[in-house]
Amino acid sequence: MSWSISTVWKTLRPGFWVLSLAVSALCLTVALCAQDITLQAPSDAVAGKAAKIATTGSGSAKFYLLGPSTAVKRDVQLGQDIALAPDEVQSAGRYVAIVCAGSCANADFFVAPGKPVSLVFLVHPSRAPVGKSGLISGVAMPFDEYHDLVLTPAAVDFQLSAKSGTPVSHAVETHDGAAWFRISSGKSAGPLQITASMNDVVARRVVQQVASDPCNLRIKGERTAQGIEVETDPVRDCDGNPVPDGTIITFTAKGGDETSTVDAPVKKDVARARMSAKGPVVISAASGVVMGNELRLGGQ
Amino acid sequence: MRTPSRFMLQLLSGGIVICAAAMYSAAADAAPQVTLNASKATPRQVEPLTERAVLRDYKSAWTSLTQALASSSLDPLNGLFEATADKWLTDAVKDQQSSGLSRRYLNQNHQVDAVFYSPEGDVIELHDTAEYDLEILDGSKTIHNEHVIVHYVVLMVPGAERWVIRHLQAVPQF
Numbered sequence: 225m226s227w228s229i230s231t232v233w234k235t236l237r238p239g240f241w242v243l244s245l246a247v248s249a250l251c252l253t254v255a256l257c258a259q260d261i262t263l264q265a266p267s268d269a270v271a272g273k274a275a276k277i278a279t280t281g282s283g284s285a286k287f288y289l290l291g292p293s294t295a296v297k298r299d300v301q302l303g304q305d306i307a308l309a310p311d312e313v314q315s316a317g318r319y320v321a322i323v324c325a326g327s328c329a330n331a332d333f334f335v336a337p338g339k340p341v342s343l344v345f346l347v348h349p350s351r352a353p354v355g356k357s358g359l360i361s362g363v364a365m366p367f368d369e370y371h372d373l374v375l376t377p378a379a380v381d382f383q384l385s386a387k388s389g390t391p392v393s394h395a396v397e398t399h400d401g402a403a404w405f406r407i408s409s410g411k412s413a414g415p416l417q418i419t420a421s422m423n424d425v426v427a428r429r430v431v432q433q434v435a436s437d438p439c440n441l442r443i444k445g446e447r448t449a450q451g452i453e454v455e456t457d458p459v460r461d462c463d464g465n466p467v468p469d470g471t472i473i474t475f476t477a478k479g480g481d482e483t484s485t486v487d488a489p490v491k492k493d494v495a496r497a498r499m500s501a502k503g504p505v506v507i508s509a510a511s512g513v514v515m516g517n518e519l520r521l522g523g524q
Numbered sequence: 525m526r527t528p529s530r531f532m533l534q535l536l537s538g539g540i541v542i543c544a545a546a547m548y549s550a551a552a553d554a555a556p557q558v559t560l561n562a563s564k565a566t567p568r569q570v571e572p573l574t575e576r577a578v579l580r581d582y583k584s585a586w587t588s589l590t591q592a593l594a595s596s597s598l599d600p601l602n603g604l605f606e607a608t609a610d611k612w613l614t615d616a617v618k619d620q621q622s623s624g625l626s627r628r629y630l631n632q633n634h635q636v637d638a639v640f641y642s643p644e645g646d647v648i649e650l651h652d653t654a655e656y657d658l659e660i661l662d663g664s665k666t667i668h669n670e671h672v673i674v675h676y677v678v679l680m681v682p683g684a685e686r687w688v689i690r691h692l693q694a695v696p697q698f
Contacts, residue, residue: 286662288625288660288662288667288668290616290625290627290660291616292612292616292692292693292694293611293612293613293615293616293619294615294616294619295616295619295620295623295625295627296619296623297623297624297625297662315612315693316693316694316695317693317694317695318674318694320658320660320668320670322660322667322668324662324667328667328668330668330670332672334694334695334696337693346642346644346646346647348643348644348646361642361643361644363642363643363646363647365679371607371608371611372693373677373679373691373693375677375695399640400639400640400649400651400677400698401649401677402640402642402649404567404642404643406567406643
C-alpha cells in the first residue's frame with residue numbers, strides 16, 4: 225500500500241466533508257444562540273395602561289418582567305413587540321425587563337402614576353376648643369386609581385366653612401406628593417366642614433369646634449332647710465359659647481376650720497350642688513384652673 | 525507531641541471560626557446599611573426619639589423585604605408593611621412563587637432624608653437614595669445582575685409599637 229498524499233486525501237475526503245458540515249452547523253448554532261438581542265423599553269409608561277417593549281433578533285425566547293408588585297415569566301418571539309398588559313404595570317416604580325435566548329438582554333424603565341382619583345386627607349383634631357391658635361391641621365396626598373402616590377405638583381384647594389361666617393378657601397400646591405395647612409380654631413362652637421379638592425376629586429372632613437375653658441364663672445346660692453343650694457350662672461367660654469354638658473365644676477365651702485368640696489357636672493349650661501354647713505361659710509367655684517366669684521352666707 | 529484528640533479539637537475550632545466568618549460575611553451582604561437625616565423635615569421637627577425609631581424600623585423593613593423577595597416567602601414581612609406597600613410586596617412574592625423567580629438585594633446602602641413630617645406627626649415622608657446589587661434568578665440560575673442606584677419615595681406611619689411602611693415607590697429622581 226502506497227502512503228502518497230493523494231492516497232491519504234482520497235481515504236479521508238468523505239470524513240473531511242462530514243467534519244466540515246458538523247463544524248459549520250455548530251458555528252451557525254452558536255451564532256444563532258448568541259444573537260444580538262436588544263430591548264427597547266417604553267419611555268412613558270403609565271400605571272394601569274398597556275405598554276410594549278420592542279425587541280430585535282429572531283426565534284423564541286424567555287421574557288421576564290420584575291416590578292414593584294409583579295414577577296412575570298413567559299415565552300415571547302424575538303423581533304416582535306412584547307405586549308405588557310395593564311395589570312402587569314399597575315404599580316408605579318422601577319421595572320426590569322429581561323429576555324433570554326442563549327444569552328440575556330435587559331432594559332429597565334419607570335412606570336409613572338396616573339391621574340389622581342383619590343385624596344388621602346388627614347385632619348386633626350376631631351374636636352377642637354374654639355379660639356386656639358394653630359390647633360387645626362390637615363394633610364392631603366393624591367393617589368391614582370392603583371394607589372400610586374402622584375408626585376407631580378398640583379394645587380389642592382382647602383375650603384373651610386363653619387355654621388356662622390363665610391367659607392374660607394386656601395390653595396396649596398403639593399410638594400413631594402403632600403399639601404398641608406394649619407389654622408386656628410374659630411370663635412363659635414359647632415361643626416367646621418373642611419374639604420380638600422383637586423380638580424373633581426374631593427375629600428371631606430368635619431372638626432367639631434367646642435367651647436373653650438369656662439370664663440367669668442359666677443355662682444349664687446341660698447340656705448334651705450336641707451342645707452345650702454348653690455348653682456352657677458350659665459357657664460360659657462370667653463367667646464360666649466356654652467360649655468359642653470358634663471364639664472365639671474368644683475364647689476368648695478369653707479367655714480371655720482372645715483372645708484367641704486362637691487364636684488357637679490354642667491347640665492343644660494348650669495351646674496348645681498347642695499352643701500351642708502351650719503355656720504357662716506365662704507363658697508367658691510372652679511373649673512380646671514378657672515376660678516369663679518366667692519359667695520358669703522351667714523350662719524343658720 | 526500532639527495527641528490526635530487535641531488535633532481534632534483544634535481542627536474543629538478552626539472550622540467553627542471559618543464558618544462564623546462566612547456567616548458574618550453573608551450577614552454583612554444581607555444587612556442593609558441605612559443612614560437617616562431628619563434635619564430638613566417640615567413642617568414638624570422630627571424628635572430625636574422618633575428619628576431613631578424611624579431609622580430602626582425602616583432598616584428592619586428593608587431586611588424583611590430582602591428576605592421575603594429572596595426566599596419568595598411572606599413570612600419575613602412580619603407586619604412592617606401595611607396598606608399599599610403590603611399589597612405590592614405580597615403580590616410580588618406570590619408572583620415569584622408561581623413563576624419560580626426570585627431577587628436578591630445585596631450590599632445595600634440607603635441614604636435617607638426625611639422631607640415631610642406632618643403637623644400632627646401621623647405621617648412621615650422619606651426620600652431614600654438606595655444603592656445595591658440586584659440579582660434576579662430563575663430557579664437557581666442567575667439571569668440578571670446589576671449594580672443600581674434607585675430613588676424611593678416612602679411614606680411611614682406610626683403603628684401601635686413601631687413605624688410601618690405604607691408606601692414604597694421608586695422614582696426616576698427626586
